[in-house]
Amino acid sequence: MRNIFFLVIFIVKSFSLTGQFKIGDTIPHFTLINNLSESTNLSSFKGKVLLVDFWASWCAPCRKANKKLVDLHKDYSSENFEIVGISLDTDRTKWLKAISKDKIEYTQLIDPHGFDAKTAIQFGVEALPASYLFDTSGNLIAINPTEQVIINQINQIK
Amino acid sequence: MNLKVFLLTLSVLFIFTNSNAQISKAEIVATGLTCSMCSNAINKHLKSLTEVDSVIIDLNTNTFVVHLKKETNIDPRILKEKVEKAGFFIGSMIVTMSFENVEVADNIKIEKDGLSLVFVDTKTKVLNGETKAKIMDKGFVTKKEFKKLSKSLSKYPTYTSDNESIYHVKLM
Numbered sequence: 376m377r378n379i380f381f382l383v384i385f386i387v388k389s390f391s392l393t394g395q396f397k398i399g400d401t402i403p404h405f406t407l408i409n410n411l412s413e414s415t416n417l418s419s420f421k422g423k424v425l426l427v428d429f430w431a432s433w434c435a436p437c438r439k440a441n442k443k444l445v446d447l448h449k450d451y452s453s454e455n456f457e458i459v460g461i462s463l464d465t466d467r468t469k470w471l472k473a474i475s476k477d478k479i480e481y482t483q484l485i486d487p488h489g490f491d492a493k494t495a496i497q498f499g500v501e502a503l504p505a506s507y508l509f510d511t512s513g514n515l516i517a518i519n520p521t522e523q524v525i526i527n528q529i530n531q532i533k
Numbered sequence: 534m535n536l537k538v539f540l541l542t543l544s545v546l547f548i549f550t551n552s553n554a555q556i557s558k559a560e561i562v563a564t565g566l567t568c569s570m571c572s573n574a575i576n577k578h579l580k581s582l583t584e585v586d587s588v589i590i591d592l593n594t595n596t597f598v599v600h601l602k603k604e605t606n607i608d609p610r611i612l613k614e615k616v617e618k619a620g621f622f623i624g625s626m627i628v629t630m631s632f633e634n635v636e637v638a639d640n641i642k643i644e645k646d647g648l649s650l651v652f653v654d655t656k657t658k659v660l661n662g663e664t665k666a667k668i669m670d671k672g673f674v675t676k677k678e679f680k681k682l683s684k685s686l687s688k689y690p691t692y693t694s695d696n697e698s699i700y701h702v703k704l705m
Contacts (some may be wrong), residue, residue: 381577431571433570433592434566434568434570435568435570435571436567436571483617490573490576490592500573501572501574502567502571502572502573502574503568503571503572504571
């Protein structure tokens with residue numbers, strides 16, 4: 376009886392996990408509009424170490440993290456490394472204002488539906504900020520990586 | 534028409550509209566160690582309630598505006614429990630209720646849709662239509678505010694009595 380109980384738990388758990396984006400998964404194909412109003416496909420960044428960062432202008436911890444990401448991008452953009460920010464802002468103006476205020480130069484995309492945004496659901500974003508690190512083959516290797524994990528990954532491909 | 538039938542219809546109508554008036558909206562500010570708006574948890578937990586029609590997040594005021602379905606009654610404590618399940622606390626909760634010719638005064642207790650309401654810091658007046666009231670009880674305000682209120686509202690004997698079935702409300 377006990378074994379069956381654990382088996383059921385295990386099955387339920389494994390199902391709930393498959394619904395989410397997990398380590399080893401490849402960069403999803405989706406197209407979003409960038410801050411220059413051009414459509415951009417996320418999978419076009421395959422071949423580089425890629426950090427996908429979900430944020431929003433109203434999220435204070437995200438704005439704080441942006442500062443670090445801007446510096447990281449400055450230091451490593453000459454390497455095979457790219458950052459793509461995906462904003463869940465519903466207000467485009469506030470998003471653009473935040474980009475210029477935070478002096479963000481890396482790719483910025485918007486999926487203006489808050490937590491109901493398709494990309495947020497696909498990645499399983501439950502809290503902001505949320506970041507996803509992909510290797511050069513486009514496989515997810517870390518969720519919410521530390522700066523050191525990102526730098527190590529960049530250095531690996533040198 | 535027969536006068537008796539007319540009066541009967543009128544009284545039935547009156548009873549109906551009276552019991553029909555519930556909380557239609559709750560404006561919740563959540564507090565916690567992390568940014569409450571940055572988490573989808575509160576939104577998800579509130580939406581899981583069958584009484585909840587929609588949750589709108591006002592990013593300018595950091596408020597979760599919970600619209601409740603018509604013809605449903607909800608105890609504010611259920612909303613509080615959901616926020617706490619999501620890992621946050623209530624910073625403030627303002628509920629919108631509709632009243633029909635109900636006279637209220639300071640320290641007066643009324644029974645409404647299964648809730649006992651005691652009005653605090655309230656001048657005598659007749660409530661009509663949509664009315665906003667802030668819940669002043671423990672767990673519905675910040676800990677700091679509750680400490681202050683325990684003193685300033687100590688003249689209301691029910692306030693500090695730990696009686697969970699009574700809500701102390703202040704008209705907004």
